[in-house]
Amino acid sequence: MPKRKLVLIGNGMAGVRCIEEILKEDPERFEITIFGTEPHPNYNRIMLSSVLQGDTTLDDIIINSYEWYEQNNIQLYTGETVEKVNTEDKLVYTDKDREVPYDDLILATGSDPFMLPLPGADKEGVIAFRNIEDCNQMIDTSKKYERAVVIGGGLLGLEAARGLLNLGMEVDVVHIMDQLMERQLDATGGKMLQEELEKQGMNFLMGYQTEAILGAGRVKKVSFKNAPPVKADLVVMAVGIKPNLAVAKASGIETNRGIVVNDYMQTSAPDVYSLGECAEHREMVYGLVAPLWDQGKALAKKICEKDAGEGYQGSILSTKLKVSGVDVFSAGEFADSPDSKAIRVQDEFEGIYKKVVVRDNQVVGAVLFGDTSDGTRLLSMINNKTDISDMSKVTILQSADQDAGGSGVAEMADSDQICGCNGVSKGDIVTAIKEQNLTTVAEVRGCTNASRSCGTCAGLVGDLLEHTLGDEFEAVDEKATVCGCTDLTHEEVVAEIRDKNLSHTREVMNVLGWTSDEGCSKCRPALNYYLGMVNPTDHEDERESRFVNERMHANIQNDGTYSVVPRMYGGVTNAKDLRRIADVADKYDVPLLKMTGGQRIDMLGIKKEDVPNVWKDLDMPSGYAYAKSIRTVKTCVGENFCRFGTQDSIGLGIAIEKKFERLNTPHKVKMAVSACPRNCAEGGIKDVGVVGVEGSWQIYVGGNGGTTLRAADLLCTVTSDEEVLEMISAYLQLYRENARYLERTSHYLERVGLDYIKSVILDDPEEKQELVKRMEVALTNLNDPWSEIVNDEKQKNDLFQNYKAAAVAQK
Known part of the structure; x- marks a missing residue:
């Protein structure tokens, strides 16, 4: 029986979570295609504020x-927007002239930020806070400007304001x-x-009514109807979503405030859900995510034609x-009313406030501030319409388990939700702990999805682990x-690989008792690195x-195209390579074509299907701009050209780059050589x-020029190029052997x-030489056909044909 064609429009949290549920119900039923407007896989939008x-x-x-x-086996199209659906012929049409048939269709197009229709709202520097690109724009703006205005005093606005404060900007929050x-x-x-x-x-700025955004081209000020204007280099609108x-309107599907659905999430069109x-x-x-799940x-x-019961019956919100470090909980009808x-309970010294609203001997709503440990229990009472007529009203806010210093998990019913988001x-968690021998929050998360979304219930999951395991619990x-x-x-995995002479990721997983036969996107690259x-x-x-970028030998961009970066040793090139x-x-x-910060040319906007042939026609080594490896060695012009230069920085930089190119490392590594x-x-x-000084070289390590700037530390001073290469070999090998995968040198x-690093490299000559020897072994055994020029033309064509086939399959 052929599989039904299922198309999901929207690659966000709700839609993809629904696909996960479908795969649980019947993994072989559908041939699945997903379209996402953003150029990313599915990510946790709730955590954008943490990124910011x-x-x-x-x-x-x-x-x-x-x-x-x-x-x-899901066909994913990122950076591509579905514009219209033909519900009669069952076809979807995208902005890239793609036409895809379906048997069943799910609309999960999400929401758009509401932008106030103010004069000047189209000026540069006026943005929303809804996706990764908004985060990146705020981060970039903070590097050049000082003052930000956030319009909206809801959760999103406050999270944006907290992030901008962290980025060093002065922030005004405007709330009507x-x-x-x-x-x-x-x-x-x-x-x-x-x-x-x-x-x-x-x-x-409470009670302020925003009137206009002022500035010539870029925002300079925000004006108000009832107050003087304030300066602004950036305006973030966080006033709501719509x-x-x-797509629904363009396709003739019934809409009101949203896409109208019944209890089984069916729209007005046949075989179309939302x-x-x-x-x-x-x-x-x-x-909120809990109703969406x-x-x-x-x-x-x-x-999947399973017993759907009564379908979806609505949710109690x-x-x-956690708002800027402050715990907040609310549920149900928490506003005061005549019939409740x-x-x-309020403790101004500790910053704690608790309010429970009661009607007809039932808890109908609650607000908790500063201490939300009662939240899960109160939500259960609201959902279950618990009769509290026999309970002391004050004890509603204090369980017996809390008196003993716990979080109340002992007296919770099995049906009570630990993770509202998911x-x-x-009961789900306790069963998983016992049947799967789970001992950590991470294991519970991987098995049950608890704490997977906002993460605020992670502490409660830990308490439940401790309560369930008793004396066997350790804070692992x-x-x-x-x-x-x-x-x-x-560290334990690396030790086990050494001790047991493990040689393949599947072998590591089997021998070391991985809970997943396939592993995940985090552990597979890590194990591959550690084994090598x-x-x-x-x-x-x-x-x-x-990772996908490493398999494609190119970096995916925000529109779904790729960038290719040929290697230019030390930032030096020639007319022949430039012409090529x-x-x-x-x-x-x-x-x-753009010059990068690493002194190379970035070829941006290449179609995925063209990437293999671009590399073939370039016939140049890859710059590894996509890899967890040695990236670039940036150089100044040095003593041969600069009147201040004291050393040959170009020569040394090229020697370093040629020696260490293609070396796999826990994270990307960038280097530089200056002549003075x-x-x-x-x-x-x-x-x-x-850094060159008169007659010697200073070697600095652990610097980072990213969002969190870190100045490098002086490791040592040496007098020759050979010593520079030796010291770098020892340091990088120490980092390779002891850093955790995806740990930058600055964090390591x-x-x-x-x-510690000095004690190994500078104070122990024998250990330094052993590190250098192990580095030489690693460099000798490097083998990557894509960054080398293969002399045999047939072999080269075979390699690129295989690569192209892989790229087409990925597409």
């Missing part, structure tokens, strides 16, 4: 990696209401939150958040485990375990920086300390 604040990276918030789509987060907090909670955030440096109905922030169910549009489960059962009474109950989750597939740390590092002589690099690059750029209509202390090559913020150095 510098607490995490884009890679960390990816929910479903490109590898996940591959493993589940007289209290913050009025949808999640009552007046008392809102006031306490404002006071706490003012201590953190936010300035609030369902994205463009869920998420774009869907309207019983005149309600939900913007419930919708996904109901839709999955219906579309609850929110458990409230229990309030609908995971206490504090370890930096490789991923959720194992409770082993990076431990045994460089015999290890065969597992290309399938590498120009010819290739003309042949493949490359839209942009003026440091024009910026070695002071590189992973390894070499801060973790182990400069004194």
